[in-house]
Amino acid sequence: MANHVIIVDLETTGLNSGRDQIIEIGAIKLDLDAGKVLDQFQTFSKPDDTYAFSYDQDDEGNDIENDEELEPIRLDPFITELTGITDEMLEGAPSNPDAVDAFFHFAGDLQIWAYNAGFDSKFLNNHTEAHRPLKDILSLARRAFPELQNHKLATVAEHLNLSIDGAHRALADCLMAKEVLIQGIQFQIENPDPFHHGFKVSDYLPKEEGVFYGKTIVFTGALETMTRDGAATHASQFGFKIGSSVTKKTDYLVVGIQDLSTLAGHDKSTKQRKAEELIADGVSIEILTENDFIRICGINT
Template sequence: MGNLAIIVDLETTGLDSGSDQIIEIGAIKVDLDTGEVVEQFQTFTKPDDVYTFFGDEEELDEEDVEPDGLDPFIVELTGITDEMLEGAPSNPEAVEAFFRFAGDLQIWAYNAGFDSKFLNVHTEEHRPLKDVLALAKRTFPSLANHKLATVAQELNISIEGAHRAMADCLITKEVLLKGIEFQRENPHPFHHGFKASDYRPKEEGMFFGKIIVFTGALVAMTRDGAATHASQFGFKIGSSVTKKTDYLVVGIQDLSTLAGHDKSTKQRKAEELITEGVKIEILTENDFIRMCGIGE
């Protein structure tokens, strides 16, 4: 199936998720190993406050309705007009359709905190979004700023169609792939942006109920990619080794960070617990790949 992930981008009526609303959602399903776009999702969505009503609702007639409409700045920026939103689903309906498209796959966005606030206000189950901006900052630390257009220019990526959701998704994909490549070539023990709690274990997975922890840099995939695979097989991703840990996957260690030790703190903790009778299995990256059948 490949190392699949979702990239999403929103166009909104403004920057405040408390008062502004979504007008377009674009998303792509990407194979992070090959860069191939497997599937696309796009919908306009009509804000529920496009029209302002005056007087008693029971006495309204057409003369009492004054169109409020989109801010001309937003129309100019995005090219999206009020006419394009007519008949579009509501924000909650559009968000629900997007999450159906995303399924259990990991979701990435550029400046994910922005998109997350607008999406998660319409769902009871908070879905974490991974931030491509964090990868861009690590990959291109010397840039004057890390706006998507600035990073795209650094990569010689066309920004034609920018500020429309699908175009921004495709630009973000190239930045994400470059960031993943940088991580692979420059392994870092802290794996900037990695957060174990971002990964939801799939209940249908064969390892549901088991906890897996990663330490060190992986060769065949990023830490994010490995955690995504593991969660798809039902694993809960642990941030540290405890008595509840079932598996520890050991990658390449950066000896300069180990304070004179030849093993990471996580591996030493696992070995200590094993001697106390705790059942923890220590795996190499290849063991993990074979166990999950990745690439078969």
């Protein structure tokens, strides 16, 4: 079966998914095996009429009151400077819900990747009931290039001698992210035990609207259908806080395949043995298989 995936990138009015809105969606359909772009998608999106960056103000910063409805300045000048997207470019563009719907129609049932997937996922999920998980290219970059001072897309692109012309426009960012994804996957192939390297639970912020918000989940062992960061990305989108160790505050432990060479003669990991001890002491912790985890989160693998 062809190994086709989608890479998506959003440009937005700001960083707060609860307040800010999408102004551009770009995506490419990629043949991962050939490294070839098969198709692309791009649309601007106009913020709704209730959105405004700012209103007219007097010299002291107070809103001007008059009998006429004030025209909002839709885009922060910083965003226009950063992206090159202007108010005029958004006139007549589809609404956020329509633009997101069009993107998911383009993506079909293919696996979706994004650079810093948690950011894009929050904005997309504001406008869809599907709440499809996005896999994170940023996590691959952190594993493959740990020596970099930071892992912003432009930084990694320059490290790979890629052109950053057009950066902060959705399709240009998708094309840069494509090369990072291909090299990150190659790193995983050459380093077959990547699921611990570079994994930081602080990278995964629980989605407040998720059905498991307030619950903590911990992973142990290697998963068959996804990497550790992929599982953590899924879990965080469903509201889970990702824990690094098993404690009394742990609600779920997902047990994958154990590396016998690291178990020091035991048949279970330290995390699983700790969970079983706490359960015996009356702490409510549920131990899940990988299939259990997939089932409770409704993940399509």
